[in-house]
Structures are given as C-alpha cells and as structure tokens.
Amino acid sequence: MTIKMTLDQAHDLAVRALQSCSCDEENAHAVADTMIAAERDICKSHGLFRLPGYLASLKSGKVNGSARPTIERIAPAVVRADGHNGFAPLTLEQARGPLTECARDNGIAALSIVRSHHFAALWIEVCALAEMGLCAFAFTAYKPSMAPAGGNKPFFGTNPMAFAWPRKDKPPMAFDQAASATARGDIMIAAREGREVEPGFGIDADGNPTTDPNEILKGAQLPFGGYKGSAIALMIELLIGPLIGERTSPESGRLDVEDGGPPQGGELMLAIDPTRFGNADGWEAQTEALFGELLEQEGVRLPADRRYQNREITARDGIEIVDSLYEKILKDTGLPREFGN
C-alpha cells in the first residue's frame, strides 16, 4: 500500500516533521530540499525513507537542528566548512558560493566539510555545482558496513563518490556510486520488503556469500568490482579521515551513538572550472560530440538520464511513499494524518 502526494506536499511534510523535532526552519528546509530532490528523481533510498533517521538524530540530541556553519578559506584553493554538528545540507548550501568563487579564482578548488551529519545522495551537491558551470567531485565515508577485498568483516562505509559534468542548455552528466556493489539503502529497502538481493552484494556474519538482505545487514556488504572498488573505498577513507581531519568509517562506527541517524562525519568536494584549463572555447562542443557518439550504441545511456526521465514522471504524477513509512513519520512526530484514510 502506498500514499500519493505532490512534491510540494512531500516537502511540506518533511519540513513540519523536522520542525516538530526541534529543527529550525532554515535547516528543515535544507534537509527537506535534499530528500525531495531524491523523491523527485525516484531515488527512493535517499528520499523520505531517510526522514525517520534524521528525526532520530534530532531526538537523541546528536545533531543540532539549529546549527549554522562557519566557512573560511584556509589555503588559496581550499575552503573549509565547519558544520558545528548540524545536518550537512545547510552547510553545503552555504559553502557553495565560496567554493564556486574559489574554483573560478584558481581553476580548481577543494571544499572540506567537518563536524557535519551527512545522510543524503551526493549527486545533489555535485549537480548543483555543475548547474553553475563547474565540474565537481564529492566523496564521503560513513560507518563500517562493507568488507575490504580479501576480508570478511565490515570495515569501510559504502563510501560513495559522485561526479558531475556541466552541459550547455542541458542538465549535467552525473553519477553517484557507492564503493559497495549496491547502496546500503537498497539493501535496507529489500529487507523491509522481504526481497532477496543479487549475488555478490554481500556476505553473512560468518563471511559466507548470501542473497538475504537481513543476513547482509548482520554481516557485510561487498565492494563493486572486487579489489578495485575496495581500493576506491580506501581512497575515500583517506580523503575524509586523515586529509580533512574527520572520522574514518571505523572511527564513526566506534563513536556514533547508533540512534539510526547519520553519524558525525566529513565530506570532500573538488570543483574544477573548465574555462581555466586551456580549452575554454572547445569544451562544450567536444562534450556533446562525445556524448552523441556514445549514445549511437544501442542500449547505452548517460548516467543520470534515468533520473531526468523520472523527474518528468513525478512532476506530472507526484510521488508515492509506502504506508508503513508514513505511519512511522506520524508516530515519530505526532503530526496529524493528512493522507490516506
């Protein structure tokens, strides 16, 4: 059973739910924006499905729902944002201007975000930069859920890496991919819905391959592409831990209060200005020529194109959330029932 609502209704529900748990208006809007962007593109694992986790971390007091970030340039091409233990979306929103300016000044710039709580899809922030004409990377770690190649116990987070490339008069080419064979959210959803997952996604607590999502959640996820995905996960630990001075996934695993919400952690973004690399007049046409030729192969699509198609569907039809999620939101917040019977 599902409940239908418009994107505006879903956004309003998210804002009121967050506010009911002592999140201030500015933070509630920033967090709702990221969840509803995911709902809009039918990325359910990062949509309202995350709301109970956000609420739990407000209730436990782990996250400060009224935090304001402080942002400074700590080197000519490095911007550092301290989230002061708030949710990441407001920090990302406020750091976007300084990062963009820094990348345009220098050709390339980095943004390190610390003391922040990240629970959203990374494509949201790289696409926001690409909409402003910049190429962007984003990396974040989480808590141990994935075994390293050769190992059999959780160590790495699912550690996503996102990339976006700007296009003239078109939405960006973008991808956002976990270093794990699949996103943790998808395994959680499969568990909730009682579905099996594909072989290669994870192992049980004894290190044996399994397709039961509940066993994987007790055991460990596996990296995509074997040792190559594992190497990318390790790279992300280094960028998020030692480089910017935040918690690695194993550190988060030990320090998080396990309230179901996002742990304290960091994020690294890189922004590159394609007009500062010696090909200012050619990069847009060469991009379109590359994509055009790629799409001549039947069966090939650009990453993110499915999201852009989904966007048309939800603009027309609104979104659906499962009953049980809506019930949980009502229960967690005490908000009055507005949808369903």
Add this chain to the structure above:
Amino acid sequence: MTIKMTLDQAHDLAVRALQSCSCDEENAHAVADTMIAAERDICKSHGLFRLPGYLASLKSGKVNGSARPTIERIAPAVVRADGHNGFAPLTLEQARGPLTECARDNGIAALSIVRSHHFAALWIEVCALAEMGLCAFAFTAYKPSMAPAGGNKPFFGTNPMAFAWPRKDKPPMAFDQAASATARGDIMIAAREGREVEPGFGIDADGNPTTDPNEILKGAQLPFGGYKGSAIALMIELLIGPLIGERTSPESGRLDVEDGGPPQGGELMLAIDPTRFGNADGWEAQTEALFGELLEQEGVRLPADRRYQNREITARDGIEIVDSLYEKILKDTGLPREFGN
C-alpha cells in the same frame, strides 16, 4: 624460455634501444626509467614489453624523440605542460616540480599534459608525488578498446585512474586501476602466451562473452563493476578530452597512425597537500591507525604492497624477460646480442 638480467642491464638495454631509433639521451632515460620501474615491481605489462611499441612510434615519426616540454601556470592552481609530441615520461619528470610547488602554494593543484604520448603505468607518477609528501590522482584515456555498459562495441579506452597517498617513512599507499575489468596489457600477454582469460573481461566482435584473449582483442573489453566502471571511464574521457583540450579515446582511435605505439593524448593529475587542509598535525598518525586496523583482517593487504615485495625480489635476483621479446628488440634495433646463447 626467459632471459635474466639485472635492473641496470635492463635499463641500459632500453636506453640503447631507444637511442638506436633516434630518441635523444634525455628522453631515452626518462622512458627507460618508467619501463624499468615496472620491471622492478614485476608489473610485466608495463615493462620492457612496451619497448617495441615505443620504438615503432619513433620509427613511424609519430613521436618526436627529441621533444622538450613547455610548462606554464595557466591559472593560479593549474599547470599546463605541452609535450610537443614527445613521450610523456620527460614531460612528467619536468612538470613534477612546478606541480608540487603549485599544490604547496594553494593546497590543491592540477596538471594538464597535452600533445604527449603515454604508454606507461600511472602509479609511477602518482607515487613520485607521494614520495614528496603529496596526495596525487592521475587519469588518462587511450584508444577505444572497451564497450560502455549496455553497449557491445569498443568506445572507451581502458582509461586508468591512479591514486597515491604519502606515508611517513614508508612507501606510498597507491593504486592504479584500469576502468576495464583487466588491463589491456594483460590480455595482450595472455594472447601471446596462448592462455584464456577470466569470464567478464570481454566480448567478441559480435558482442558475445568470451574468454579467448584474441577474440577480445578483435571485440571489446568490458568495464569493471558493470555500469560503475563504465561511468568512471566516461568521467576520464571528459577530464582528458573536453577539460584539457586533448583527444578522447574515440578521437585517438580515428587519428592515430596505428604503428603499435602510444597515440597522442593527454593526462590530468591532481596534487593535494595534506598539510593545507586543517589536519597538518594529525594526518600521518591517523593514516597509520587506519592501515593498521585494516590489516588486522586476515587476507587483506594494501594496494601496492605486492609491488613493494616484488621490488625486494628483483633487487636480489634481477628480472626475466621472455626470449621472444628480446629477439624482437634485437631485430627492431640492430643491437648486438648480449644475453642468452
């Protein structure tokens, strides 16, 4: 049958072979350094196995064996090196100082290399930066050999991405991985040695899965991790093509003279100074704590550690190259026989 020689003998052989084909001394040494670094670490697919290709590209006149790069800072954090159609190693060697200085000045810096011919392992250049205390990324494209996810014809190069992280008093953590399920060099070696390769490495000319390396060389390699490796390959095309204004893999495929040597192409490197990100006092200890905990899991090793172990073997025992390769080098160069009977 193999021929044994010391690393110095192998280096000397490479230098003389290159010089016999009108490569000047400085370029010959730089190219030999990269091939012998690979031999030293028993990365055979990027060792002397590449020498006939280098020689062919000198003989065809495609590569200028006496080229000298020009290097300039084109934005505060962007260094651009024009290789003037020489081999990449000398350009990389000469750009290293300016890139390092630029990264230390700004916290992060990029190096774009254009009009260059790259045929070596990328870990060589990222490790050189990490030995100087910087974190480094490198990306390069090649010629079409890999089908995109969902497609069935070569489009992307094997498009490697390399990463290195500096360690106190230890060699860097580093990886260098093709976006393809395996390196093209390994498929070429399997073909030469008459061995099958693993399932998932490639498809034949009709798009059907095959384990015959000769059929894959006529058909297409496949990305690692399905659509995720394919997305990384596409990212690298954008960084090497539109961003820096060099040829994408499909463009190289159309423009290269197919002499068996490296096509004209570009490379992008990013260098990050870990002392400029707000964790100057903590990053080294946090790195070692992360690695120490990771290695507690049985069966897990750091990427590159096998190379460092191999380095001890070749320092003691020298290297071996297959007979047929040595014969080819003698035939291509007219050098006198010094090894074997």
